[in-house]
Every structure is written in structure tokens, then in C-alpha cells.
Amino acid sequence: MSLFDKFQPIIDIQAELQALGVMPFGAITEKLLSSTEAIVDGHKVILAGTNNYLGLTFEPECLEAAKQAIDELGTGTTGSRMANGTFAGHVALENELAEFFDRRHAIVFSTGYAATMGMGSTLAGPGDVIVLDADSHASIYDGVRLGGADVIRFRHNDPADLDKRLRRLGDRIENTLIIVEGIYSMMGDQAPLAEIAEVKRKYGGLLLVDEAHSLGMLGAHGRGVAEAAGVEDDVDFIVGTFSKSLGAIGGYCVSNHDQLNAIRFAIRSYIFTASPSPSVIASTRAALRLMQERPYLRDQLWANAQRLYDGLQALGLQVSPQVSPVVAVTIKDRNQAIDWWNRLLQLGAYVNLVMPPASPGDDSLLRCSVSAAHSAEQIDRIIDAFASVQGSAQAL
Amino acid sequence: MPDYNEFLARIFEILKPFAKQGLILNEETELVTDLGLSSLQVMELIERIEDHFDMSIPLNILPDIRTVHDLAQQLEKLTRS
Numbered sequence: 001m002s003l004f005d006k007f008q009p010i011i012d013i014q015a016e017l018q019a020l021g022v023m024p025f026g027a028i029t030e031k032l033l034s035s036t037e038a039i040v041d042g043h044k045v046i047l048a049g050t051n052n053y054l055g056l057t058f059e060p061e062c063l064e065a066a067k068q069a070i071d072e073l074g075t076g077t078t079g080s081r082m083a084n085g086t087f088a089g090h091v092a093l094e095n096e097l098a099e100f101f102d103r104r105h106a107i108v109f110s111t112g113y114a115a116t117m118g119m120g121s122t123l124a125g126p127g128d129v130i131v132l133d134a135d136s137h138a139s140i141y142d143g144v145r146l147g148g149a150d151v152i153r154f155r156h157n158d159p160a161d162l163d164k165r166l167r168r169l170g171d172r173i174e175n176t177l178i179i180v181e182g183i184y185s186m187m188g189d190q191a192p193l194a195e196i197a198e199v200k201r202k203y204g205g206l207l208l209v210d211e212a213h214s215l216g217m218l219g220a221h222g223r224g225v226a227e228a229a230g231v232e233d234d235v236d237f238i239v240g241t242f243s244k245s246l247g248a249i250g251g252y253c254v255s256n257h258d259q260l261n262a263i264r265f266a267i268r269s270y271i272f273t274a275s276p277s278p279s280v281i282a283s284t285r286a287a288l289r290l291m292q293e294r295p296y297l298r299d300q301l302w303a304n305a306q307r308l309y310d311g312l313q314a315l316g317l318q319v320s321p322q323v324s325p326v327v328a329v330t331i332k333d334r335n336q337a338i339d340w341w342n343r344l345l346q347l348g349a350y351v352n353l354v355m356p357p358a359s360p361g362d363d364s365l366l367r368c369s370v371s372a373a374h375s376a377e378q379i380d381r382i383i384d385a386f387a388s389v390q391g392s393a394q395a396l
Numbered sequence: 397m398p399d400y401n402e403f404l405a406r407i408f409e410i411l412k413p414f415a416k417q418g419l420i421l422n423e424e425t426e427l428v429t430d431l432g433l434s435s436l437q438v439m440e441l442i443e444r445i446e447d448h449f450d451m452s453i454p455l456n457i458l459p460d461i462r463t464v465h466d467l468a469q470q471l472e473k474l475t476r477s
């Protein structure tokens with residue numbers, strides 16, 4: 001027995017993959033040609049799995065803001081927000097986020113993971129209760145486990161099951177935090193937030209929604225699923241990330257609860273880590289502004305999402321349950337998923353390969369995500385790549 | 397409130413299909429080592445117990461559960477708290 005024994009299953013899978021001649025989790029992006037094209041492992045590919053939903057990573061205004069911040073403020077803050085790491089930009093971004101979400105308070109974190117994990121671990125502790133959607137992201141699970149509250153799952157996107165679980169809590173509802181996502185990262189399906197909010201109104205508790213994959217995508221202002229469902233008042237905390245629609249890295253939490261300013265000083269993932277680099281803050285601020293100035297990006301994104309969804313569905317592939325910027329194709333057999341992923345890459349479509357336990361069930365996924373910056377022609381090329389891989393599979 | 401033996405009976409019933417030939421389920425049967433349950437199957441087992449007894453089982457108890465006995469005992473503890 002050694003500490004290393006538990007890694008043997010990973011070592012075995014790695015060896016198996018090496019024998020197959022593919023290293024799906026080691027693909028190297030060698031060169032970016034634009035926000036939608038790159039050279040990956042020597043292949044020129046369309047980026048079809050990047051979460052770059054609004055395609056803002058090469059926006060001149062974002063690049064310019066980041067460059068200027070580097071020139072004026074240097075490459076890093078070299079410290080925690082609570083020590084030397086709060087620059088004017090961090091505070092300005094917090095104010096801009098609060099204004100955008102129409103909430104009184106905002107906290108900026110160094111990553112989305114730190115935001116979600118930190119809020120989950122800090123809001124509810126020993127003796128408290130967390131009720132979360134079973135398909136929640138790892139950052140949520142990690143946080144709630146760290147916090148030490150009693151963690152209860154409800155069936156994915158099932159408000160009736162949530163109702164049952166809140167009912168069973170009795171008085172403990174007063175110390176209960178409910179956690180769901182807006183758009184789920186792997187399958188792209190949306191939480192039925194209106195119904196979930198209704199259940200919360202019936203019993204009580206606080207509600208936190210992780211809108212990592214829905215910022216800029218839904219609602220009249222692009223504030224996410226809570227806005228689209230018309231239940232922002234029922235959502236106590238929204239957390240999210242700058243690493244997807246805003247094309248940078250970092251996370252946030254916004255709330256109308258005045259206690260957020262006290263909570264800030266209790267979140268270890270906020271305190272014991274360096275604050276985001278000035279260039280990251282600068283490009284995020286520019287992207288947040290552009291996202292608001294260009295609502296048409298949202299329309300382009302959804303048009304592309306619909307096109308890819310329809311195209312893959314027409315091929316008879318098992319696509320995710322709902323049209324969204326995340327389009328996941330379920331492939332039952334892991335080795336087939338790996339093979340398809342590899343051949344898609346060679347055909348110029350770079351998608352995400354997701355295997356259990358990262359995928360929600362026992363199946364593997366070829367997870368695609370579209371961008372507002374994709375052209376219709378690029379979307380068609382992604383569909384063509386799937387068609388050709390599928391065709392050669394059927395010919396066997 | 398269900399007691400230890402009621403929980404035990406229900407667990408045996410749910411686990412019966414998992415007991416491969418020749419294996420007789422008893423309190424010392426290990427869920428993962430003996431029955432080969434995956435983490436997903438453990439969660440399904442938990443959900444079925446939750447539905448049957450109309451209770452919620454916090455994930456926190458899972459690390460303490462290796463055998464059928466551990467599970468029944470933790471469930472009984474939950475109903476008493």
C-alpha cells in the first residue's frame with residue numbers, strides 16, 4: 001500500500017489511451033488564429049468547445065484595455081485583496097457588476113471556481129443544510145463539502161423533488177441554502193428557475209444560482225436564467241465567472257444582502273489567494289461593457305446554437321435535451337467517444353471530450369459549445385465533421 | 397419511525413439484483429468491494445431508500461459507510477436526530 005495506489009486507475013487509463021495513440025486530455029493549442037480558429041496538435045481546427053460564448057477574446061477594446069493596464073500597473077498584483085491586492089480596477093469592476101445585475105453588492109474573485117467554492121463553503125457550515133441539484137458542478141460540491149453543512153441532493157432539474165426535500169427539513173429550513181446552476185455546463189440544459197423559486201417561496205431558505213454558463217446569454221439585459229425566468233428577487237446570490245462569456249478569468253458574487261460585505265471577510269478562497277492581475281480586470285471590464293453594448297451578440301450566439309443543434313440532431317446523434325450554446329452529443333462507449341473526438345480533431349473540429357465522472361451519467365460526451373463569433377459556415381463545417389465521422393463508423 | 401431492522405430489510409431488497417451468483421447478502425457485505433457498486437449506483441441506492449422512507453440522506457454520511465450494516469446504522473441514527 002502506498003499513497004500512490006489510488007492513482008493506479010488513472011495510470012491504467014493513460015496507458016490504454018497511449019496504446020490507442022490518442023491523448024485527449026493533453027491536446028496542445030499551439031497557435032490561435034482568431035477567437036474561433038486555432039492550430040491544435042498540428043491540425044487547423046474550428047474551436048468548437050471553448051466556452052468563448054460571445055467570442056470576445058480578441059476584441060480590440062479588450063486587448064487594448066489589458067495592454068494599457070499592463071503598462072500602467074504591471075503584470076500582477078502580487079497579493080490578496082485583503083493585503084496589497086485591491087487596486088482601483090477591482091473596486092470599479094465590483095461596482096460595475098453590481099450595477100449590471102442591479103444589486104447592491106458584488107465581490108470579485110480570482111477564479112469562478114474560487115467564487116462558487118468559496119460561497120458554498122462559507123454561507124453554510126456545520127449544523128446548516130445545503131440542498132443542491134444532483135448535477136451540480138465540481139466547484140459547488142467541493143465548496144459544500146469543505147463547509148461541513150449537511151448536504152442533500154435533489155434530482156436534477158426536478159422542482160417536485162426539491163419540494164419534498166425542503167418539506168422534510170421542517171425547522172431546519174431556516175438554516176438552509178439551496179444551490180442550482182443557470183445553464184448546466186455539461187448538457188446545456190436550463191434550470192426551471194421559476195418553479196424552483198416558487199418552491200423556495202413556499203418553504204424559505206436562501207437561494208444561490210451559479211450562472212457561469214448563462215451570463216450574457218439570457219434575459220433582457222443578459223443577466224442570465226434568473227432574469228429570463230423573472231425571479232431575480234427570489235435569488236439571494238448569483239455567482240459566475242469571467243472565464244466564459246467575458247473571455248478572461250476570475251469570478252464574482254452579487255447580492256442584495258448587506259451581509260455580503262461581512263461574508264467577504266470570511267471567504268478563505270477570497271482572502272488567501274492573490275487578486276486577479278490588472279490586465280485581467282481591465283479586459284473583463286471592457287468585455288462587460290461590450291456585452292451590454294452589443295445585445296446582438298446574444299442573438300448570433302443563439303442562432304449558431306440552434307444551427308448546430310438542428311444539424312447534429314438531423315444526423316440522428318443523441319444531442320442534449322434543450323437547445324443551448326452547449327450542445328452535447330452522448331456517446332455510450334468511452335473508447336468510441338475517444339475515437340470520434342480524435343477523428344473530429346483531424347477533420348478540423350475541436351470539441352470537448354467528457355468522460356465519467358465529469359459527465360452526468362455513465363455515458364461519455366462530445367461536448368460542443370458555440371460562440372457568437374462562429375460563422376454559419378463554420379457551424380456547418382462542425383456538423384460536416386460529425387457527419388463524416390459518423391459515416392465512417394456506419395461503414396464499418 | 398423505521399428502525400434498524402426495517403432499514404436492513406429494505407437495503408437487502410434493493411441490493412438483491414446486485415448479489416452475483418453464490419453471494420449471500422448479510423450485514424457485513426461491502427457495497428463497493430463485494431457488490432461492485434459504482435458511485436452512481438450507490439447514489440441510486442440512496443435515492444431509492446429516500447423515496448421509500450420519505451427521508452433525505454445527507455451526502456456527509458457516505459464516507460462512513462462500507463457495509464450494509466454501516467448504512468442501516470447511519471440511517472437509524474438519522475431518524476433519531
Ligand SMILES: Cc1ncc(COP(=O)(O)O)c(C=O)c1O
Pocket residue numbers: 111112113114116137139181185210212213241242243244249250251
Ligand atoms: C457551473 C460552473 N461553475 C463554476 C465554474 C468555474 O469557473 P472557472 O473555470 O472560471 O474557475 C465552472 C467552469 O469551469 C462551471 O461550469
